[in-house]
Amino acid sequence: MTISVHPGADDRDWGGRLPRNETLELDDDQRAVRDRIVERGAVWAERSGFAATDDAGGLLGPFNAFVLRPEPGTAFNRWIATDQRHSSLAAPIREVVILTVGVAWQADYEVYAHVAAARSAGLSETVIAGLREGSTEGFADDELAAHRFADELVRTHRVAAGTYARAEELFGRDGVLDLVHLVGMYLATSALLNAFEIPAPPIPD
Template sequence: MTISVHPPAGDRDWGGRLPRNETLDLDDDQRAAREEILERSARWAERSGFAPTDDAGGLIGPFNAFALRPAPGRAFNRWVQTDQRGSSLSAPIREVVILTVGVAWQADYEVYAHVAVARTVGLSETVIAGLRAGDTDGFAPDELAAHRFAEELVRTHRVTDATYAAAVAAFGRDGVLDLVHLVGMYLATSALLNAFEVPAPPIPAP
């Protein structure tokens, strides 16, 4: 997977409504949090094919917010890391869920980042394009079950009996619990990105 090009530092206001952390006089905890993000989360982002910084090294996406508020930022990252290590869901199914949430919320950076992650873990371009366009033709049964469960929960705040039963059949009880945790995780991410109008680089062509 080719890593996406880092956007130019002066191309736009990558902090959205938030000040960029590198423009502020950070306290010791904020500086430590920034270094932790650059050493861990940013490296994961690079390996996954999306840009966590601009071309001058300034944090973009949710990472800037995590540096500004270290305690909740660290707690959120622990939640993500715990899910990545212990989820019963496969990596491609996780990306179906994450993209379903991001598209429903029109969270540009989340969709940008997780299109890249989805490609890295082998989710097909047919499914990626379908998730972005609302077209489920060509989805495998487990992909469709995950997408329908996440979309119903996000858009209607409930899940029908039929959709729930299909998810249990596909993933088991633990898998459905993991689905719900994953939806919640990326609802929080989408809310953060949208509340502060955090922009995203363009999504590269396949």
């Protein structure tokens, strides 16, 4: 999946405050990161139903920033890949957490991408809409526990004893550790997206 750029559109629009990597002369490390993102990240994005590139081959979302700073970008992507492979949390629960963070931070591209990823993972439209609109009606017990844990941590910087106990009951100690790692990853992603005012395509119905 790619996003079409209208004729005459500014090449920097999708980069927000950052220059688009395709407008720059990249060094070897930057080109290697870009190629890796196109070969792996963009394929995963397409499989999940959202766009990581436009029709000119430019990178969308946080991916452009990862190319501009290849060493931390590579390390960050390795962290995400490690979590995806080894998390004890089911994919729909991971998407509950990611969307909780993205909505709290109003990080447009994160919400755009992970609405699609949540649908691909089998999260119900009721829960997706509730996460975006601030309602928990219709949430299953594990969805509600994951959302409350992440939401409290993001918005109050603490987790209440009862919220923690319920998360530990449902997910175990490893699961709670994985919840916190996941929140941290997507807080960092949200900060990057918002600091550089990186836009997002519209979310399909």
